Amino acid sequence: MSSRPHVVLSAAQSLDGYLDDASTTRLILSNEDDFAEVDRLRADADAILVGANTVRADNPRLLVRSADLRSERVAAGRPEQPIKVTVTSSGKLDPASRFFTVGEAPKLVYAPPVAVDGLRDVATIIDAGTPPRLERILDDLGERGVRQLLVEGGGAVHTQFLEAGLADELRLAIAPLVVGDPRAPRFLGPGAFPRPLELAELRQLGDVAVLHYRAAAEPTPIDVLRLRQAIALADECPPSSTFRVGAVIAAPDGTVLATGHSGEGEPHNHAEEAALAKLRADDPRLATATMYSSLEPCSSRASHPKSCTQLILETPIPRVVIAWREPSLFVEAEGVELLAAAGRKVVEVPALAAEVRRANTHLPGIRP
């Protein structure tokens, strides 16, 4: 299996967080120096992706403009221009738009197969699910040899990449301009953004501020996917007066080894316990597996002899990823501390904790 490309998001926004105004003409937020740096990002990329609204609204060419940068690419044995990529559910894209008609680079459209019959002569149409899933798009791009993907927006696409934990870097240019119109498209919509961003660089290009962020190494995109699966599993729990929790045990490549939820099999069963019970104690895959649990593993319990923390410590599982620390409702939980003290790596993803609290609002004092 080829690896997924490194994903760089790039956007220019107003001071109040808009990518454009609400008029039909494109708002230019970048200055000349900023556009030159974005051109360098394009030249570094094997493919450039924009959402279908951006194709419709901006009619972009998505070409490397600088002749010098194009020559550098060719001298390095790369194609003169990056592949152009878009994603659509509706398939409502004009085959005469510049995305399709300008330049010799391949054009890829990720879309449900029935939606795009009118585009088959101008692009390669790829089914990545209905609606298309970003993970499948990245897998497919990886198989096509794309190592670096530049995502130029718009806001819906940026939001999805950040929500899925699939963005590795973000370059944001901030122009000294206020759009002030809620009808205009925003850089980011609402969502839970699970991979914290670290500010790597801050520069001034004339009147534009350039911020460069890198996504934290952990949680990884696989962690985000499997933790979200664990959180969703809590919906399977029978009605309960205690926590509703989901757990997934997965291999390093994300392969699911076992799943569980509270109340599975027996009313007092915990999610981690139910998942562990499905694997043999001497399963060699446990030595490299990660336990994903929507809630911190319990550290003391009345209903069963062993806590989930103890059960995990009896396995060689080296890593535990959780969304929410157990609040002090029933006991003072110390699962995270005990696991860490025993040398197990614990990764917390607090950005997803609200989703876990939402599944537990039957408990006193718990609000999303």
Ligand SMILES: NC(=O)C1=CN([C@@H]2O[C@H](COP(=O)(O)OP(=O)(O)OC[C@H]3O[C@@H](n4cnc5c(N)ncnc54)[C@H](OP(=O)(O)O)[C@@H]3O)[C@@H](O)[C@H]2O)C=CC1
């Ligand atoms: N300042 C800047 O740096 C930039 C500004 N812009 C501006 O942003 C605006 C467009 O942004 P926005 O409106 O948020 O839209 P997007 O460009 O992000 O496109 C959203 C559309 O893309 C398709 N799409 C996105 N994700 C998926 C998915 N996972 N599966 C299927 N289809 C998907 C859908 O198309 P469909 O409806 O066809 O199903 C959706 O309506 C424009 O005004 C543009 O000028 C854009 C880029 C950069």
Ligand SMILES: Nc1c(N[C@@H]2O[C@H](COP(=O)(O)O)[C@@H](O)[C@H]2O)[nH]c(=O)[nH]c1=O
């Ligand atoms: N308005 C805006 C950007 N818009 C982006 O540039 C694309 C246009 O590409 P092209 O037709 O090749 O010039 C457009 O679709 C959108 O992705 N980018 C920026 O860095 N700064 C800006 O102010």
